[in-house]
Amino acid sequence: MKKKKSALITGVTGQDGAYLAKFLLDKGYAVFGTYRRLSTPNFWRLQYLDIFDRVKLIPADLVDSTSIVEALMISEPDEVYHLAAQSFVGASFEQPVGAGEITGLGVPRMLEAIRSINPRIRFYQASTSELYGNSNTGVQTEETPFRPASPYSAAKLYGYWITRIYREGYGMFACNGILFNHESPLRGLEFVTRKISNAVAKIALGIEKELRLGNMEAQRDWGYAPEYVESMWLMLQQDKPDDYVIATNETHSVAEFARRAFATAGLDWEKYTRVDERFLRPIDVNFLRGDYTKAKEKLGWRPKVTFERLVEIMVKEDLERWGRWQQGKTFPWDAPSYPTEAGILTRALRV
Ligand code: NAP
Numbered sequence: 254m255k256k257k258k259s260a261l262i263t264g265v266t267g268q269d270g271a272y273l274a275k276f277l278l279d280k281g282y283a284v285f286g287t288y289r290r291l292s293t294p295n296f297w298r299l300q301y302l303d304i305f306d307r308v309k310l311i312p313a314d315l316v317d318s319t320s321i322v323e324a325l326m327i328s329e330p331d332e333v334y335h336l337a338a339q340s341f342v343g344a345s346f347e348q349p350v351g352a353g354e355i356t357g358l359g360v361p362r363m364l365e366a367i368r369s370i371n372p373r374i375r376f377y378q379a380s381t382s383e384l385y386g387n388s389n390t391g392v393q394t395e396e397t398p399f400r401p402a403s404p405y406s407a408a409k410l411y412g413y414w415i416t417r418i419y420r421e422g423y424g425m426f427a428c429n430g431i432l433f434n435h436e437s438p439l440r441g442l443e444f445v446t447r448k449i450s451n452a453v454a455k456i457a458l459g460i461e462k463e464l465r466l467g468n469m470e471a472q473r474d475w476g477y478a479p480e481y482v483e484s485m486w487l488m489l490q491q492d493k494p495d496d497y498v499i500a501t502n503e504t505h506s507v508a509e510f511a512r513r514a515f516a517t518a519g520l521d522w523e524k525y526t527r528v529d530e531r532f533l534r535p536i537d538v539n540f541l542r543g544d545y546t547k548a549k550e551k552l553g554w555r556p557k558v559t560f561e562r563l564v565e566i567m568v569k570e571d572l573e574r575w576g577r578w579q580q581g582k583t584f585p586w587d588a589p590s591y592p593t594e595a596g597i598l599t600r601a602l603r604v
């Protein structure tokens with residue numbers, strides 16, 4: 254009998270890791286995923302998608318090469334999807350060394366381990382539209398120059414190039430997916446879209462009174478995460494390794510997202526939203542818009558869920574969750590145990 258294809262996902266507990274695990278399980282893969290041994294494990298997304306029992310979990314940390322080697326030896330993968338990172342841009346200004354150590358150096362730790370164990374393993378690197386920074390060229394393609402604007406994106410730039418260097422230098426099948434922002438009800442609460450949808454739900458149900466945001470003029474190209482993970486898989490099924498932009502080619506501001514989100518719950522956003530300088534970054538990326546023509550032509554990939562529908566999906570799901578919570582129901586979910594941001598002290602409070 255033909256052996257099942259096997260995939261190792263680093264960061265399987267995150268938004269993309271969980272959706273990708275589900276996608277690959279549905280394709281018949283044996284799915285292994287690395288997770289961090291925190292004092293309290295973080296498996297809610299896998300439970301939410303009802304795949305917790307089907308993913309084979311391996312403890313590993315990107316700062317620990319031995320644990321990466323172990324994960325590869327246990328899983329013997331055909332494909333590795335390297336998604337683990339310290340992925341919150343705001344936090345990278347607070348922990349720039351951690352960003353370099355985990356998000357940057359984590360990539361060659363993966364690639365070196367693969368090269369020595371089995372260089373035929375196909376490798377996906379989670380690159381990002383943050384690489385463009387404020388390159389101000391309008392629509393961004395695979396050819397647009399990078400100009401990182403955060404410790405996070407500087408670390409991702411290293412990850413991007415080291416992936417290309419292993420591809421060109423050692424002939425490894427290593428691809429960069431340059432993914433623009435993608436969101437979903439499984440998005441972490443630190444990120445602006447989920448922060449908004451969660452707050453809208455709480456305000457609509459009388460649990461919270463206001464929403465505090467930073468730069469509301471920032472514009473992003475926001476897509477729907479479950480669709481984006483398919484592109485990762487498609488990249489690793491091609492004859493040749495390459496790099497691809499994955500995006501919607503549409504841009505909206507944070508203010509527009511907030512206005513629509515409140516409107517979905519029948520509320521006027523201006524009554525409830527305030528600017529709070531704690532959420533401003535030392536440098537921000539003002540405008541992102543990706544041209545996914547190459548992905549469409551070579552991978553046959555295109556986005557389907559519109560911006561309007563994305564906002565609706567996220568707000569409705571958070572409304573539904575908080576409604577169930579008010580009825581005393583319990584289910585895998587992050588928001589009830591998330592601390593109020595008023596208690597979080599950041600460097601911004603000192604400057
Ligand atoms: P996410 O939800 O924040 O997930 C990040 C994952 O990395 C989590 O599983 C986390 O584990 C793990 N991780 C963090 N530090 C680690 C370490 N030291 N060792 C091992 N694992 C560690 O991020 P996401 O939205 O799914 O994004 C997935 C990847 O795509 C990230 O690399 C991100 O930078 C990149 N990306 C995301 C987007 C987007 O819009 N979502 C766009 C472009 C690129 P814990 O659960 O233990 O924290």
Ligand code: G4F
Pocket residue numbers: 340341342343380381382383432433434435443444445446448465466467468469471472473507532533534537538541
């Ligand atoms: O939701 P964000 O934190 O996402 P950001 O910085 O664009 O990064 C995300 O997308 C990248 C792809 O481009 C990924 F590589 C990265 O891992 C991550 O997934 O912020 C979006 C925008 C920023 O301009 C930010 O300044 O929203 C602005 N914003 C305004 N108020 C806020 C807030 N962001 C957050 N997180 N919280 C606020 O209160």
